[in-house]
Amino acid sequence: MGGDLMTVHFVGAGPGAADLLTLRAAGLLARADVVLYPGTYLDEEVLGHCSPDTRLVDTQHLDLDQIMRHLVDADRDGLDVVRLVSGDPSVYSALAEQTRRLDEAGVAWQVTPGVPAYAAAAARVGRELTVPLVAQSIVLTRAQARSTAMPETEALRHFARTRATLVIHLAITRIREVMSELGADYGDDCPVVVVFRASQPGEVVLRGTVADIVEQVEQAGLRQAAVIMVGRALDPRGGGDSYLYDPARDRSTTA
The missing domain is CATH 3.30.950.10 (Tetrapyrrole methylase, C-terminal domain)
Structure with a gap:
């Protein structure tokens, strides 16, 4: 399944439902050789997007150094790697510390957002x-x-x-x-x-x-x-109406 250019993909797994992943995320999981996933927070149905041949690694009992070894070793073996994170990688995902270490190791990486x-x-x-x-x-x-x-x-x-x-x-x-x-x-x-x-x-x-x-x-x-x-x-009872859709708004300008 590995491609010519190996990259570690940090992929937002969404809130948990297997059908709340993005199309890009589902495609990356389908093509991945190795998938690291947070078993504590993730509904295992999400892993149904993976190939039966994919090597699955549950990270819930791993420390940062152990996780990084999996990522770096898989990349050096010429394998496509997905690091699943719950929700969206931009919030409480430890993305910063992991990508910093990948940069130091000379490993390419990309981020795919998810539903927070x-x-x-x-x-x-x-x-x-x-x-x-x-x-x-x-x-x-x-x-x-x-x-x-x-x-x-x-x-x-x-x-x-x-x-x-x-x-x-x-x-x-x-x-x-x-x-x-x-x-x-x-x-x-x-x-x-x-x-x-x-x-x-x-x-x-x-x-x-x-x-x-x-x-x-x-x-x-x-x-x-x-x-x-x-x-x-x-509270569903409160609030006003948005200016954007106000009938009195001048729509001759884009401001």
Whole structure:
């Protein structure tokens, strides 16, 4: 299956559903000799796009050095390699540290985007996250527990002051502290949606408010792979109309 020019492909696996990959991603998986995938977060049906001859490597128990050895060795053996990442490679994928090491090893690489988990979560509840007159910004962030340190300038309390729509990753085990930190700026009645394993079998969707979502999450026993969305844009009753489609707008110009 290997081609003339070997490249390590970082491919967004999307939120989990096998039919939410891009056409490009599906094609790369079909042609790959070796596929490294995150077994913790990925529905195995996604791997159905691979050839029966593809060598599959689950990375959930591998450290960075071990992952890099698989990538570099496969490339040096003249094999096409796909490194699947959950969601989209631009968000919390460790793309930067892996590609930096590939550059040092002289290995070519490319990136194929995927459907991010937060987009799948918003679609699941049918909500636009940027609603006119309510919120026009989305903050993608995470909470810190047993993870890489957060810059002080990116503390959740700073983002809360914007009252933008917050999308919080890797924070489900700290949801009590998160809601406590957001209450003063967003209000106890602010809508919150939690989606566990969006688009995958076993998906769980919880709808609530800053005041009551913690109890729902704890009763559901959610511990990982969940996206938390907070903001008034999640309320279907609010908002205005977009200027873009306003009948009174002058459409003789493109501005």
